[in-house]
Amino acid sequence: MSTPTLRTDRATLQEADRTDVLAGFRERFSLPEGVIYLDGNSLGPLPLGAAERAAEVINNEWAHGLIRSWNTAGWFELPTRLGDKLAKLIGGNDGETVVTDTTSLNLFKALASAVRIQQQDAPGRRVILTERDNFPTDIYIAEGISDFLNSVKAETGEHYEVRLIDENLSLADALDDSVAVVALSHVNYRTGAMWDMAGVSAAAHAAGALVIWDLAHAAGAVPVDLNGANADYAVGCTYKYLNGGPGSPAFIWVNARHQGRFWQPLTGWWSHSAPFAMADSYTAANDVRRFLCGTQPITSMAMIECGLDVSLEADMGQVRAKSLALTDLFISLVEERCGQFGLELITPANHAERGSHVSFSHPEGYAIIQALTDRGVIGDYREPGVLRFGITPLYLSYTDIWDAVEILRDILETGSWDVPAYKARNAVT
Amino acid sequence: MSTPTLRTDRATLQEADRTDVLAGFRERFSLPEGVIYLDGNSLGPLPLGAAERAAEVINNEWAHGLIRSWNTAGWFELPTRLGDKLAKLIGGNDGETVVTDTTSLNLFKALASAVRIQQQDAPGRRVILTERDNFPTDIYIAEGISDFLNSVKAETGEHYEVRLIDENLSLADALDDSVAVVALSHVNYRTGAMWDMAGVSAAAHAAGALVIWDLAHAAGAVPVDLNGANADYAVGCTYKYLNGGPGSPAFIWVNARHQGRFWQPLTGWWSHSAPFAMADSYTAANDVRRFLCGTQPITSMAMIECGLDVSLEADMGQVRAKSLALTDLFISLVEERCGQFGLELITPANHAERGSHVSFSHPEGYAIIQALTDRGVIGDYREPGVLRFGITPLYLSYTDIWDAVEILRDILETGSWDVPAYKARNAVT
Numbered sequence: 001m002s003t004p005t006l007r008t009d010r011a012t013l014q015e016a017d018r019t020d021v022l023a024g025f026r027e028r029f030s031l032p033e034g035v036i037y038l039d040g041n042s043l044g045p046l047p048l049g050a051a052e053r054a055a056e057v058i059n060n061e062w063a064h065g066l067i068r069s070w071n072t073a074g075w076f077e078l079p080t081r082l083g084d085k086l087a088k089l090i091g092g093n094d095g096e097t098v099v100t101d102t103t104s105l106n107l108f109k110a111l112a113s114a115v116r117i118q119q120q121d122a123p124g125r126r127v128i129l130t131e132r133d134n135f136p137t138d139i140y141i142a143e144g145i146s147d148f149l150n151s152v153k154a155e156t157g158e159h160y161e162v163r164l165i166d167e168n169l170s171l172a173d174a175l176d177d178s179v180a181v182v183a184l185s186h187v188n189y190r191t192g193a194m195w196d197m198a199g200v201s202a203a204a205h206a207a208g209a210l211v212i213w214d215l216a217h218a219a220g221a222v223p224v225d226l227n228g229a230n231a232d233y234a235v236g237c238t239y240k241y242l243n244g245g246p247g248s249p250a251f252i253w254v255n256a257r258h259q260g261r262f263w264q265p266l267t268g269w270w271s272h273s274a275p276f277a278m279a280d281s282y283t284a285a286n287d288v289r290r291f292l293c294g295t296q297p298i299t300s301m302a303m304i305e306c307g308l309d310v311s312l313e314a315d316m317g318q319v320r321a322k323s324l325a326l327t328d329l330f331i332s333l334v335e336e337r338c339g340q341f342g343l344e345l346i347t348p349a350n351h352a353e354r355g356s357h358v359s360f361s362h363p364e365g366y367a368i369i370q371a372l373t374d375r376g377v378i379g380d381y382r383e384p385g386v387l388r389f390g391i392t393p394l395y396l397s398y399t400d401i402w403d404a405v406e407i408l409r410d411i412l413e414t415g416s417w418d419v420p421a422y423k424a425r426n427a428v429t
Numbered sequence: 430m431s432t433p434t435l436r437t438d439r440a441t442l443q444e445a446d447r448t449d450v451l452a453g454f455r456e457r458f459s460l461p462e463g464v465i466y467l468d469g470n471s472l473g474p475l476p477l478g479a480a481e482r483a484a485e486v487i488n489n490e491w492a493h494g495l496i497r498s499w500n501t502a503g504w505f506e507l508p509t510r511l512g513d514k515l516a517k518l519i520g521g522n523d524g525e526t527v528v529t530d531t532t533s534l535n536l537f538k539a540l541a542s543a544v545r546i547q548q549q550d551a552p553g554r555r556v557i558l559t560e561r562d563n564f565p566t567d568i569y570i571a572e573g574i575s576d577f578l579n580s581v582k583a584e585t586g587e588h589y590e591v592r593l594i595d596e597n598l599s600l601a602d603a604l605d606d607s608v609a610v611v612a613l614s615h616v617n618y619r620t621g622a623m624w625d626m627a628g629v630s631a632a633a634h635a636a637g638a639l640v641i642w643d644l645a646h647a648a649g650a651v652p653v654d655l656n657g658a659n660a661d662y663a664v665g666c667t668y669k670y671l672n673g674g675p676g677s678p679a680f681i682w683v684n685a686r687h688q689g690r691f692w693q694p695l696t697g698w699w700s701h702s703a704p705f706a707m708a709d710s711y712t713a714a715n716d717v718r719r720f721l722c723g724t725q726p727i728t729s730m731a732m733i734e735c736g737l738d739v740s741l742e743a744d745m746g747q748v749r750a751k752s753l754a755l756t757d758l759f760i761s762l763v764e765e766r767c768g769q770f771g772l773e774l775i776t777p778a779n780h781a782e783r784g785s786h787v788s789f790s791h792p793e794g795y796a797i798i799q800a801l802t803d804r805g806v807i808g809d810y811r812e813p814g815v816l817r818f819g820i821t822p823l824y825l826s827y828t829d830i831w832d833a834v835e836i837l838r839d840i841l842e843t844g845s846w847d848v849p850a851y852k853a854r855n856a857v858t
Contacts, residue, residue: 057675141696269566299729383707
């Protein structure tokens with residue numbers, strides 16, 4: 001693989017594609033004709049085999065096996081079996097990860113568990129530290145848990161509090177002895193900026209806090225080593241870079257050192273130590289199954305394995321190298337060819353601080369994204385004014401990046417975005 | 430439809446099947462050859478069309494539509510659109526129901542919401558009242574929420590508490606002025622006993638408590654009129670009598686009178702008033718979408734509609750009449766033909782107190798259920814010692830009941846259940 005030079009042309013990029021060691025992975029996905037898909041960080045495409053896997057679940061395991069399939073088709077083991085597979089992509093060991101529920105719910109569980117540990121070890125710590133620019137749900141869940149606990153008026157008068165890192169408050173300044181837990185996204189959903197996981201985890205621990213990483217825009221996209229970084233908890237999503245399918249269940253990882261004591265309040269049957277004993281009070285399983293809750297959507301869940309298997313075949317070092325080459329290329333081409341149209345790069349130039357998507361701000365970002373979509377270049381829009389482009393090395397080529405930028409340039413040059421149809425907001429953007 | 434007399438024979442029952450007004454519904458389901466399926470209360474069978482619906486979601490909406498399908502394929506509206514459909518089966522009005530998450534999680538939300546209302550209206554009420562014989566998860570979730578709130582030491586010294594109705598404590602005795610909320614299953618998962626929803630709801634309200642109904646074994650099985658009963662909240666499952674598929678997302682209903690004020694702590698993006706504004710603090714949607722949380726598993730969710738559409742075509746009065754006729758028949762045939770083998774009926778004889786399954790206790794219940802399964806009669810086993818048989822009028826015939834009882838009689842007469850292979854316990858029973 002030769003990393004293309006920045007001042008390049010389409011023929012040079014075609015040559016780069018011919019020598020790309022990851023090029024063969026594109027055939028593992030079903031992608032529509034005429035589309036350059038730069039939104040795999042919102043919803044990854046269909047891996048070949050997933051439709052057949054779903055048909056097998058429906059027509060054989062469900063229709064024929066019926067209730068017996070909980071045993072015979074291994075449904076009961078899916079959360080832990082898929083969790084162990086996924087763990088290999090994020091630096092987890094066997095028995096530390098389950099696939100279940102949603103990222104929001106898993107963050108709630110991780111926060112509840114971290115708060116509970118601090119209630120025992122350092123009861124004065126009642127601050128959940130996150131950042132204003134975090135994915136909003138992560139802030140909302142922190143507010144939800146804090147609000148819920150504050151509904152009981154504490155005898156000490158102390159309250160739980162969500163503290164936000166922002167331009168006025170650095171992580172270092174925010175990390176005082178009131179912080180119970182730090183909850184950050186490894187890669188920022190909007191800008192693509194990436195935290196130094198090991199450094200932040202060490203800083204949090206040095207300050208007496210636990211740390212939770214949201215890997216929604218990191219798992220499958222960048223090298224992640226949770227145990228290497230000595231993290232405490234992580235949660236994330238399987239339908240973005242892991243290509244699990246629309247709304248496929250999420251995951252939660254917990255460092256083995258917490259497994260003997262952690263607790264979370266969503267105490268459904270699947271987290272019980274003996275779920276079929278039908279005991280009339282709760283006893284948590286003595287392992288990561290404590291983070292399970294209720295019955296999972298088997299068809300959606302089974303398809304996750306198809307996406308995971310593709311990611312597990314790829315070498316993450318090669319994925320990262322190509323991701324950086326493609327994002328560098330995208331950034332330089334936009335600067336070169338669309339420089340006069342007011343797009344402002346908001347993704348870090350420094351490789352160590354960049355995830356696997358590239359974002360630009362533009363006051364007419366929404367309309368430009370709609371115009372791009374109509375031309376077959378699918379990125380997405382995020383408030384306020386952000387054009388976001390997911391760069392997924394398993395199915396994007398260097399030529400795709402060239403072609404996408406050329407279409408972007410054409411839209412900007414001709415002003416074809418400037419029509420009411422592209423400016424009108426849909427329900428989901 | 431002629432309800433067969435109790436002392437009957439197979440030919441009489443075949444005649445009853447010929448005049449059964451619901452007989453045509455059997456063709457709407459895919460059921461394996463040689464199986465009499467008496468476990469539709471654990472996992473309903475595949476409705477015709479559901480496999481095609483999943484294939485459409487996967488091969489068109491996901492593979493071709495990609496991220497655009499959130500708008501173009503209506504994914505974003507699924508929880509409310511399916512909720513409104515489901516509401517027609519449980520006496521709900523439009524805008525009162527969402528399909529989302531799991532029953533356990535939805536119960537957590539309903540409990541949290543009820544507790545919050547009582548914190549405002551009657552702060553001394555800190556008891557969650559349920560019953561010892563409730564589905565264990567329901568008790569566990571009540572314990573989870575109570576334990577979580579008690580982790581904050583209240584200045585008043587009061588604690589949240591789960592109180593259990595059992596043989597030593599009647600509902601009437603338990604309903605004192607400390608009760609915040611009553612959470613019961615309309616139909617008991619084990620015995621099939623059914624509470625008087627309107628009567629209990631009125632008693633709870635008279636005592637100053639709110640009431641939550643778990644409809645897992647009721648929705649689609651028995652007539653339910655939540656508004657008629659003046660209930661406050663309900664939760665339930667779509668994969669049992671509603672035939673939504675393995676682990677298909679659950680539902681939650683809330684009486685419109687609470688919609689302006691209820692709150693729950695699982696405050697994910699989908700419950701926000703403006704989910705795509707990316708605001709950095711939480712504002713709840715002003716309607717039942719407050720009970721949503723994170724992204725839902727679209728493939729599993731979309732199939733729910735196929736099962737709902739079948740149930741909506743059936744007349745619930747006819748379903749209930751046939752359910753009672755079939756359960757009466759099953760009970761009388763077992764008494765007549767298997768009376769000497771120690772099966773003890775634990776399902777109420779009184780129609781008004783019976784749901785749509787029939788259970789017997791037997792010390793060797795587990796092995797007998799395994800032997801039945803091997804002979805194609807699929808019921809299930811529940812601790813302690815309970816043989817449970819789901820009676821689903823949409824796809825079971827009078828003759829099925831006869832044949833199932835004949836196979837049960839043969840197994841008991843020959844003692845073919847009494848072998849190690851049937852006595853060894855599986856992971857999931």
